[in-house]
Amino acid sequence: MSRARRSAPSIRQRLVVQLVVVAALLSGLLYLSVRTVADAAVETTQDSILGAATTTIAEEIRGGEDGIEVDIPYTAFSMLGAIGQDRVFYRIMVGAETITGYDDLPPPEGGAATLEPRYYTRSFRDVDLRIAAVSRTVLVDGRAVEAVILVGQTRQGQAVIVATMANRAAALGLGFFVVATLLSIVTAGTVLRPINRLAEAVGRRGPQDLRPIHRDVPRELAPFVTALNGFITRLGGALSRTETFIAEAAHHIRTPLATVRAQAEIALRQTDDDATRAALRSVVRAVDGSARSAGQLLDHATVVYRTDQRTDERVDLGALTRDIARTFEPTADLREIAIALDVPDDLVAVTGDRLLLESALRNLIDNAIKYGAPDTQVDIALTTTDGAAKICVLDRGRGLSGAKALTDRFQRGENVGDIVGSGLGLTIVQEVAQAQGGTFDIVNREGGGACAILQFPLS
Ligand SMILES: Nc1ncnc2c1ncn2[C@@H]1O[C@H](COP(=O)(O)OP(=O)(O)O)[C@@H](O)[C@H]1O
Ligand SMILES: [Mg+2]
Structure with a gap:
């Protein structure tokens, strides 16, 4: 890159x-x-x-x-x-x-x-x-x-x-040269030591360390340190504004959409006119689509933001998978899809950002339910293989089609025109996998459907 x-x-x-x-x-x-x-x-x-x-x-x-x-x-x-x-x-x-x-x-x-x-x-x-x-x-x-x-x-x-004098003079000149060269090397080292120390101190910092640099530096380096501190302060400000903006944007988009949807549902119940009902139903569908797209756009922004500002912790992947699968049960019920969980009781710990891991998993399960055929089963399995935790999300649905790289931004398959989507879900999954040192792959499953595999190194 x-x-x-x-x-x-x-x-x-x-x-x-x-x-x-x-x-x-x-x-x-x-x-x-x-x-x-x-x-x-x-x-x-x-x-x-x-x-x-x-x-x-x-x-x-x-x-x-x-x-x-x-x-x-x-x-x-x-x-x-x-x-x-x-x-x-x-x-x-x-x-x-x-x-x-x-x-x-x-x-x-x-x-x-x-x-x-x-x-x-x-x-x-x-x-x-x-x-x-x-x-x-x-x-x-x-x-x-x-x-x-x-x-x-x-x-x-x-x-x-x-x-004889000339020989002595030559020896003298040579001696002088050797001494001066040695002193030059020592001097160069001494002169550059403060710069090297500063570079080391800055290099040792973790990615989230946005504290200003407080070090005694030579007068010549002071403007550089001042500029760097100014930059760090601005960067910190910009990052926290971004975080606030993402949260506020999510709120400002989701709340009115929810209101519109609720109003449309109420109107739908109160009217008997077929044409109006059809119109209202398409309003509800459009609002759902928008809410989903907006949600994904914001999710993506969050993932990008958090990739730079990760807060790594030990996360129990088993518990996380169970929790998220549970939140999808109502959606799955609506489509008459069963969710089958195969998660070990033992602790499967990975080091990573909980929010990022959640986001990746949510997008995979969302796809499996969305693209899975009614009356089928979505299998979610968590296994551990030599040093890695492996999550497989399998569905029985239409499967993948088209040769496009589906993990690229806004890329959607050729067989999904009838289903609402933004093309950002797999991008998020891919980015999370990369940020957490893992891998992601999605392929067609034997017997129909898709098989998504997400792996993270165990901590
Ligand atoms: N489980 C799946 N079954 C079939 N196709 C899938 C599945 N998951 C992802 N895809 C394909 O990958 C594309 C990209 O997925 P995604 O980035 O989540 O976008 P979206 O779901 O919003 O279309 C989808 O449009 C679809 O074509
Ligand atoms: Mg998706």
Whole structure:
């Protein structure tokens, strides 16, 4: 009946996915920033060592009468040698002339002007070289000349340090990501717990529980709970109005009809005119028909209403069957039909709504008497078979005809045009059977008539 609900993606999943994506982005960012900062720090450190070595050499340059004298200090190179296995190149120039060192070591663009080192990276003999350049003025033979000192160093040591740093940064990022993911899952659970609790509390309620929900919920859920409570209140109101309406409608329809019928009967007794009597008789018949139809319509409404608002109790099906059969005896007598009851004395208990069960049974017996032939017998038998109570109502009458589903609303057989009916009786029976977890079936009986079988699970 109800279409399967296609559920939207879970909030929890969405929340976790979003948090994990954010965590991944942040981890990536963390990795990149750690790497950048570490690279810069290593380079600055290396540069200052290189600069210090260059300055040391520059300070050892002395001018004299014959030219320039350089005493390259060993400490300058031992300083550089401290980091890895890097190779070191140097060059000392005066003007364009190289005094000592590698004369193809490239000087800085724009030249070096001070003792403050200038750093640059150049490709030299197929490797990248970091070079520091310092310039100093020395006096040679009374003239001031400009000496430029270049010291270059390969950066393999730095590359190794940077690679180690990168690994650490990656491990850090990964660790951060794992922790953030775990926290996301925990957070998603915590955030959704109030919603789950509320859903559970609402789900646990019985079908008749229309009390408002009184629970402490987070502020964000308050509008939802308020709306739900409003809905519950309106639903409760609508249901009780329906119940009142059904009862009142039954009263307002049956009472005037009974009056009309009584008046018609009185008039019938008082008149001798054949035509008037015939007319009055058809009035009585029509009123009976209307009363019956109205009754069934209201019965059906009651059944539909009570299916939602059941009050389940333990019902003794045997006693119930006997009581109802007794109420049909006057009707059966009028048609000269005998009612034969076969009900065990033991308790046959089912759990269900007494009103619904009564209504179903009444409709079956009503049909059996209505469609049964005069001078026959209607058999009503109650038996119990493995876990179920089974009621059979059998008659000897015209039987069923037509291929229509007689339990559908307003469906009547093809052979019953002469008998008043609304086509709602079997609908009620079917609905009651369904609501009480039972089954209903009606078939033709061997030897003529119909056989209706109603079953309910025993409690
Ligand atoms: N005992 C029966 N014998 C023959 N036909 C029956 C019997 N019970 C039900 N039916 C058929 O099923 C139809 C539907 O029954 P029901 O829903 O009670 O409507 P109604 O009795 O008002 O016509 C009837 O119109 C009739 O054709
Ligand atoms: Mg009927």
